Amino acid sequence: MPDDKELLDTRSSSKMLANRIPMTAATDEAVLEMQSAAVDGEVLQKKPFGFLFWFALSFVGIVLFSAVLANVLPLQNPNFGHFSELNQGPSSAHLLGTDDLGRDLLARLVFGARVSLIVGFLGVAIGLVFGGSAGLISGYRGGRLDIALNAFSFIILAFPAIVAVIAIVTFWGASLFHITIILGIATIPLMYRVIRASSLAFAQRDFVVAAKTMGATNTRIVLREILPNVIPVMVTFSLITVAGLIVIEGTLAFLGLSVALPTPSWGNLINEGSSNDLLSINPLIMLWPAMAMFTLLWSINLIGDRLRQRFDLREGVL
Amino acid sequence: MKARRSGGRTLEFKDAGTQVGPLLVVDDVHTSFRTARGTVRAVDGVSFDVHEGKTLGIVGESGSGKTVLARSIMGLLPPRDVIRSGTVRFAGHELTAMDDKDLRQVWGAELSMIFQDPMTALNPVKRIGVQIAESLILHLGMDKKEAGSTAVELLRSVGIPSPEDRVKWYPFQLSGGMRQRVMIAIALACAPRLVLADEPTTGLDVTVQAQILDLLAELQRERHMAVILVTHDLGVVASRADDIIVMYAGRVVERAPTHTLFHDTKMPYTRALMDSIPRLADPSGVRLNAIAGRPPDLINPPDGCRFAPRCPYAQDKCRESEPPLRTVGSADHLFACWFPLVDGESTVPPVPVSLSAPVAPGPQSSGASDA
Amino acid sequence: MTETSTTDATTNQGGEVVLDVKNLVVEFKSGRQRVQAVSGVTFQVRQGETLGLVGESGCGKSTTGRTLVQVQAATSGAVIYQGTDLTGMKGRALRELRTKIQMIFQDPISSLNPRRRIKDIVAEPLVIWKRGTKEERATKVRAMLEAVGIDPDAAGDRRPGEFSGGQCQRISIARALMADPDLLICDEPVSALDVSVQAQILNLLADLKDRFQLTMVFIAHDLAVVKNVSDRVAVMYLGKLVEVAGSDELYRAAAHPYTEALLASIPEPDPDHASSHKALTGELPSPLNPPSGCRFRTRCPYAQARCAEEEPLLREVAPGHQVACHFPVGPAKDQVAPPAAMAATDAPTA
Numbered sequence A: 001m002p003d004d005k006e007l008l009d010t011r012s013s014s015k016m017l018a019n020r021i022p023m024t025a026a027t028d029e030a031v032l033e034m035q036s037a038a039v040d041g042e043v044l045q046k047k048p049f050g051f052l053f054w055f056a057l058s059f060v061g062i063v064l065f066s067a068v069l070a071n072v073l074p075l076q077n078p079n080f081g082h083f084s085e086l087n088q089g090p091s092s093a094h095l096l097g098t099d100d101l102g103r104d105l106l107a108r109l110v111f112g113a114r115v116s117l118i119v120g121f122l123g124v125a126i127g128l129v130f131g132g133s134a135g136l137i138s139g140y141r142g143g144r145l146d147i148a149l150n151a152f153s154f155i156i157l158a159f160p161a162i163v164a165v166i167a168i169v170t171f172w173g174a175s176l177f178h179i180t181i182i183l184g185i186a187t188i189p190l191m192y193r194v195i196r197a198s199s200l201a202f203a204q205r206d207f208v209v210a211a212k213t214m215g216a217t218n219t220r221i222v223l224r225e226i227l228p229n230v231i232p233v234m235v236t237f238s239l240i241t242v243a244g245l246i247v248i249e250g251t252l253a254f255l256g257l258s259v260a261l262p263t264p265s266w267g268n269l270i271n272e273g274s275s276n277d278l279l280s281i282n283p284l285i286m287l288w289p290a291m292a293m294f295t296l297l298w299s300i301n302l303i304g305d306r307l308r309q310r311f312d313l314r315e316g317v318l
Numbered sequence B: 001m002k003a004r005r006s007g008g009r010t011l012e013f014k015d016a017g018t019q020v021g022p023l024l025v026v027d028d029v030h031t032s033f034r035t036a037r038g039t040v041r042a043v044d045g046v047s048f049d050v051h052e053g054k055t056l057g058i059v060g061e062s063g064s065g066k067t068v069l070a071r072s073i074m075g076l077l078p079p080r081d082v083i084r085s086g087t088v089r090f091a092g093h094e095l096t097a098m099d100d101k102d103l104r105q106v107w108g109a110e111l112s113m114i115f116q117d118p119m120t121a122l123n124p125v126k127r128i129g130v131q132i133a134e135s136l137i138l139h140l141g142m143d144k145k146e147a148g149s150t151a152v153e154l155l156r157s158v159g160i161p162s163p164e165d166r167v168k169w170y171p172f173q174l175s176g177g178m179r180q181r182v183m184i185a186i187a188l189a190c191a192p193r194l195v196l197a198d199e200p201t202t203g204l205d206v207t208v209q210a211q212i213l214d215l216l217a218e219l220q221r222e223r224h225m226a227v228i229l230v231t232h233d234l235g236v237v238a239s240r241a242d243d244i245i246v247m248y249a250g251r252v253v254e255r256a257p258t259h260t261l262f263h264d265t266k267m268p269y270t271r272a273l274m275d276s277i278p279r280l281a282d283p284s285g286v287r288l289n290a291i292a293g294r295p296p297d298l299i300n301p302p303d304g305c306r307f308a309p310r311c312p313y314a315q316d317k318c319r320e321s322e323p324p325l326r327t328v329g330s331a332d333h334l335f336a337c338w339f340p341l342v343d344g345e346s347t348v349p350p351v352p353v354s355l356s357a358p359v360a361p362g363p364q365s366s367g368a369s370d371a
Numbered sequence C: 001m002t003e004t005s006t007t008d009a010t011t012n013q014g015g016e017v018v019l020d021v022k023n024l025v026v027e028f029k030s031g032r033q034r035v036q037a038v039s040g041v042t043f044q045v046r047q048g049e050t051l052g053l054v055g056e057s058g059c060g061k062s063t064t065g066r067t068l069v070q071v072q073a074a075t076s077g078a079v080i081y082q083g084t085d086l087t088g089m090k091g092r093a094l095r096e097l098r099t100k101i102q103m104i105f106q107d108p109i110s111s112l113n114p115r116r117r118i119k120d121i122v123a124e125p126l127v128i129w130k131r132g133t134k135e136e137r138a139t140k141v142r143a144m145l146e147a148v149g150i151d152p153d154a155a156g157d158r159r160p161g162e163f164s165g166g167q168c169q170r171i172s173i174a175r176a177l178m179a180d181p182d183l184l185i186c187d188e189p190v191s192a193l194d195v196s197v198q199a200q201i202l203n204l205l206a207d208l209k210d211r212f213q214l215t216m217v218f219i220a221h222d223l224a225v226v227k228n229v230s231d232r233v234a235v236m237y238l239g240k241l242v243e244v245a246g247s248d249e250l251y252r253a254a255a256h257p258y259t260e261a262l263l264a265s266i267p268e269p270d271p272d273h274a275s276s277h278k279a280l281t282g283e284l285p286s287p288l289n290p291p292s293g294c295r296f297r298t299r300c301p302y303a304q305a306r307c308a309e310e311e312p313l314l315r316e317v318a319p320g321h322q323v324a325c326h327f328p329v330g331p332a333k334d335q336v337a338p339p340a341a342m343a344a345t346d347a348p349t350a
């Protein structure tokens, strides 16, 4: 390389200052750059999650914990009627009271949670495994596969889902297993669409092209480059869907189309408790599951929302 | 749902060409971000005004706060962790006092912004025609068909060939420069009175760039549209702007009518910016005059002149007290420097910029090829 | 599309031919439409040389660049790298060979995965090919980050969002160099950066080029930038090469009317030059339906009847200077007015 100083002199328009501003070698630029790199990065602020978030998380935690361990927890038999203690208010024997058949409401609430949670989380898991992976691949590969899957998902989504579910449940019978499978299948196209859109957006970024030129395999690109970027969307959307499925199960139960009585589920507890005569005699039968369901849904949504905020990266455009 | 009406109220705007006084008045705007490390003072006391039909150029290095300033004017800042003060008056309305609902009436229709990064600002899964039509339907109340044909015309006006076919395309099918032009079409769709163009032509070659800038100029003549042209390309502002603001570390360091700025540069920083441009007249392979180092940390900006650590003329005074924005001679040439250049020459001798920190030298000192 | 017949005028001194692009055609389909983004491009790049590629927005520069690294399939034609045609290759062989050709992108932020740490991003080429032990990789990453002017201690554990555009571009250059490439395709590496950072990156590329003995194809739309880095420059218009020349020669004696127009519309950073720019007028041609004959004729001030009928082929007008035009602009012709309504018969060439 010719000497910098010499070349500088040949610059016509900027001579005046060119001679003055000392030519910094790339090294010096680098030194200054890295000094400031240490401080001037746009550090993403880690906001504290706040009290509400932790409250919501503990609530979901407690519900999950007690539903999973319902059998070993010191709970009463949810189906055993204490005929001497009908429609009692909360007491030390029955923390939440009893229903019209003298069954312990706390036990029924906890066992009922199992149904809601299984349907919600397992249903979403089914949707994620099938819809999510199809979406990831379809968004990345594009081409005919993408067009076909995309059209197919539209067709399925065009069916009024609730009607379809009701029809299937009526035919196939309403067991927990059936309901979970059906609702799980119903979430597949939703998951597919959301994750495909996200995957597609990232597949067009240059870092994916860069990975290709470095010789990465398609599997590696999907797992290492695209998936980590899609996960935030995946998590938040999954949480919303869990809440949605819990509501749908509740609706089905309310219509008498879900898990049959006497097995408790929040939906059928609400249904049972809201029948005319019972509601006026003992509102607690309906109140507890309704409150639990409301709080659970609120908690899940709040968690999803806060996580989304936390995941958000600042990328260039503010 | 149309966002144009807010609670039955509609904002009144005067017709183009009838504005008395400046169209936009920006007064002492400060915008800071709260971060874990401290408060980033991205825009730190900026004032200026823009008249109808005029173009104001804003130049400065990356990170000097140009985009944040433009967004502060628009009211498009993130909802959380932003501290702002100062006022922005647009056509008699105080934008800084408006809520989102009212602002939405102004955005797009009266005041619009061309975003810096077309790939992130365009929706990757929507056809470009739909994306343009959306804003027409929202702000101008067009029906779908009318919006569709207007979208075609807009694409044509920004120089995209075969616009009839292109409206049906997705962003990834367009070249980088075409995407940028789609963004411009969206911003101009509703005939705004002020366009904030944030680096509108960085991805365009010179002929298309000239065409886009001509289009802006034409709209300025026809509609008295005002333009704020944010760019780092001094070539672009030299021929297009009436006035130029040079920003450094969140502040205005020099402001002058274009001709004055180029011929009577006062700030060493402005001079250094001009000198770092590669020029056609130079032979190929010439080493460029990069400005050493980077702009300062906006959390703890240096005392005194913020350019001092990189300025070849910095004296003790520069490091001790901050130079105010002042004038010498002509009233419309403002600059913030203790030792301004006179006829392009400094009155003080240059001191080599010492990049003192003894960090192990990177392997590539200039010309070293013994590796 | 018959450029194979042109003289092989790449009579550039020095080096063996590293990259030989022959009659490259790339077509896209969108619905029923077909766009020919690249329509028969032929050029060669020699060892150690930097070839600049300039042209109008949308003329197919990026597509050409992407075909060179084979992330975009060629419709026809050949991309011969060190004697091997890349266009037919598949699978592992292709994956392995194309690490030798690396690409730097326009958008520095989009070219780094926002969720990964800098040291992982830079180590990726080594991890993919399982080169070296963990410690060896870490050492190499540090050395490379230092080479591009990023402090490995401060930067290694952070993510791309925390860096400025210029720093991101340095990091992606480091990553590209980790693959130990011979050929670097730069697709507008500095157009998203401000002038001072741009100067730093261009200086850095010049240093690295010497140090790692790189051959480069440098795509850009800023002619001053291209001139600064290139030995030779190829000008593209609507999918075709219209002029190839040594970079100083091109700027001194542009022979194609489009190159002339490009040079004339550069905005000078000087307000007194402002009014002199003459924007190109005339209908913009579309790659969906390119004009017959010369593709520039709809906007060419010198166009004549022959231009619509016969496609001009790349031919040599001076040693190492090729032009595809029936009536190239000479230094003398520059002064006279364009031949507005001249008879179309046998106008003198060159």
Ligand SMILES: Nc1ncnc2c1ncn2[C@@H]1O[C@H](COP(=O)(O)OP(=O)(O)OP(=O)(O)O)[C@@H](O)[C@H]1O
Binding pocket: A041, A042, A314, A318, B033, B035, B040, B042, B060, B061, B062, B063, B064, B065, B066, B067, B068, B069, B078, B116, B232, B298, C165, C194
């Ligand atoms: N949301 C945010 N949180 C924290 N800091 C921010 C945020 N947005 C911008 N900044 C900081 O504000 C400063 C100014 O950024 P801005 O984007 O305005 O620069 P610019 O002049 O537009 O640069 P460029 O030429 O790169 O676009 C930068 O230091 C940036 O890190």
Ligand SMILES: Nc1ncnc2c1ncn2[C@@H]1O[C@H](COP(=O)(O)OP(=O)(O)OP(=O)(O)O)[C@@H](O)[C@H]1O
Binding pocket: B172, B173, B174, B175, B176, B177, B178, B203, B204, B205, C028, C029, C030, C035, C036, C037, C055, C056, C057, C058, C059, C060, C061, C062, C063, C064, C221, C287
């Ligand atoms: N995936 C695609 N599908 C369809 N058409 C495409 C696709 N990619 C590019 N094109 C078309 O190919 C042409 C050339 O695009 P390319 O990106 O190569 O242009 P370019 O020269 O790099 O332009 P710029 O300077 O604006 O980046 C354009 O007309 C574009 O619309």
Ligand code: SF4
Binding pocket: B267, B268, B269, B305, B306, B307, B308, B309, B311, B312, B313, B314, B315, B318, B323, B336, B337, B338, B339, B340
């Ligand atoms: S005040 Fe001093 S340090 Fe700042 S620009 Fe002027 S001369 Fe340089």
Ligand code: SF4
Binding pocket: C256, C257, C258, C294, C295, C296, C297, C298, C300, C301, C302, C303, C304, C307, C312, C324, C325, C326, C327, C328
């Ligand atoms: S061949 Fe004709 S139309 Fe084409 S560039 Fe030459 S003179 Fe112009």
Ligand SMILES: [Mg+2]
Binding pocket: B066, B067, B068, B116, B198
């Ligand atoms: Mg910006």
Ligand SMILES: [Mg+2]
Binding pocket: B175, B176, B177, C061, C062, C063
């Ligand atoms: Mg491109």
